[in-house]
Amino acid sequence: MDDLPTGRVMRLEPLVRRLLAPNPSPYTYTGTQSYIVGGGDVAVIDPGPDDADHVAALLRAVRGERVGAIVCTHTHRDHSPAAAALKAATGAPVIGCAPLVLDDDGPRADAAFDRSYAPDRVLADGETVAGPGWTLEAVATPGHTSNHLCFALRESGALFTGDHVMGWSTTVISPPDGDMAAYMASLDRLGRRDDRIYYPAHGEPVERPQRLVRGLAGHRKQREGQILRLLDETPRAIPALVERMYVGLDPRLIGAAGRSVLAHLVDLRQRGLVVEAGAVWARAA
Structure with a gap:
């Protein structure tokens, strides 16, 4: 660089x-x-x-x-x-x-x-x-x-x-x-x-x-699918999702990854696919 x-x-x-x-x-x-x-x-x-x-x-x-x-x-x-x-x-x-x-x-x-x-x-x-x-x-x-x-x-x-x-x-x-x-x-x-x-x-x-x-x-659709599969297993907070989704990520980029995961979750919530309970996200019933 x-x-x-x-x-x-x-x-x-x-x-x-x-x-x-x-x-x-x-x-x-x-x-x-x-x-x-x-x-x-x-x-x-x-x-x-x-x-x-x-x-x-x-x-x-x-x-x-x-x-x-x-x-x-x-x-x-x-x-x-x-x-x-x-x-x-x-x-x-x-x-x-x-x-x-x-x-x-x-x-x-x-x-x-x-x-x-x-x-x-x-x-x-x-x-x-x-x-x-x-x-x-x-x-x-x-x-x-x-x-x-x-x-x-x-x-x-x-x-x-x-x-x-x-x-x-x-x-x-x-x-x-x-x-x-x-x-x-x-x-x-x-x-x-x-x-x-x-x-x-x-x-x-x-x-x-x-x-x-x-x-x-x-790529974004793949990330969305990852989130849904992980939430099918168990409700999770965003840091736990990032840990599973971004293996080996530069630590300086973890915060940014969390923001993108949040953006996916907000979109999924608007589509009725997930729900939020405090800091934890889960699949909608």
């Missing part, structure tokens, strides 16, 4: 450049990736954390160009806080997801909500932001967060997937805002699209996106 080129521009295709922020962690992989779309008059997607070095790298990358839009997929603080500094330096409007601040007792310190996020324009599903030679269309993908958007680059068939689909791991679904049913519906929506390639905020580009989406949906 440490030898990857943070702060250095990498061109992925004629309309797309990428910069990696210096915020690697067990939850962000090598760090958050910001994308620059267009040439001459550009958009910056997911400007990243409030890190002076990363903001300076972004400004160097667009030197001599006009930033027409600062675009955010969601408001976790490894994605949107740099928008304020970038706007102050360039005058560009902040456009994209709706503001969302929620106190969450999940384990991901890097994923707390950005309380400074103040968009100039919120995009609804299907709305666009455009510049010379590029058009970004908002694709609503709630689940990881309720305000999550992906952005489709119409001119090239690329989809910027934020944290909804990542190139290295499954995303954390952390209630109360994270919603497993919404996440699965959003996966199904992407699976019915024909995007050529995904550019996630974490991990490498996804060159066979529909295959990955099917795999992610299958």
Whole structure:
């Protein structure tokens, strides 16, 4: 992870450049990736954390160009806080997801909500932001967060997937805002699209996106089946479920695994398949 080129521009295709922020962690992989779309008059997607070095790298990358839009997929603080500094330096409007601040007792310190996020324009599903030679269309993908958007680059068939689909791991679904049913519906929506390639905020580009989406949906259904089988044996608390389901898991990720298990349990409860009694969950009668 440490030898990857943070702060250095990498061109992925004629309309797309990428910069990696210096915020690697067990939850962000090598760090958050910001994308620059267009040439001459550009958009910056997911400007990243409030890190002076990363903001300076972004400004160097667009030197001599006009930033027409600062675009955010969601408001976790490894994605949107740099928008304020970038706007102050360039005058560009902040456009994209709706503001969302929620106190969450999940384990991901890097994923707390950005309380400074103040968009100039919120995009609804299907709305666009455009510049010379590029058009970004908002694709609503709630689940990881309720305000999550992906952005489709119409001119090239690329989809910027934020944290909804990542190139290295499954995303954390952390209630109360994270919603497993919404996440699965959003996966199904992407699976019915024909995007050529995904550019996630974490991990490498996804060159066979529909295959990955099917795999992610299958993985979540497998986890759901595990939970139901374990609860068929006996009622269990979430830590006991995690211990059985995630054998050999990095201890730093146990809290995140528990949040995803909780998200599954909340979904199963809404479907009438499990019940909660205090800290213990059981199959519904």
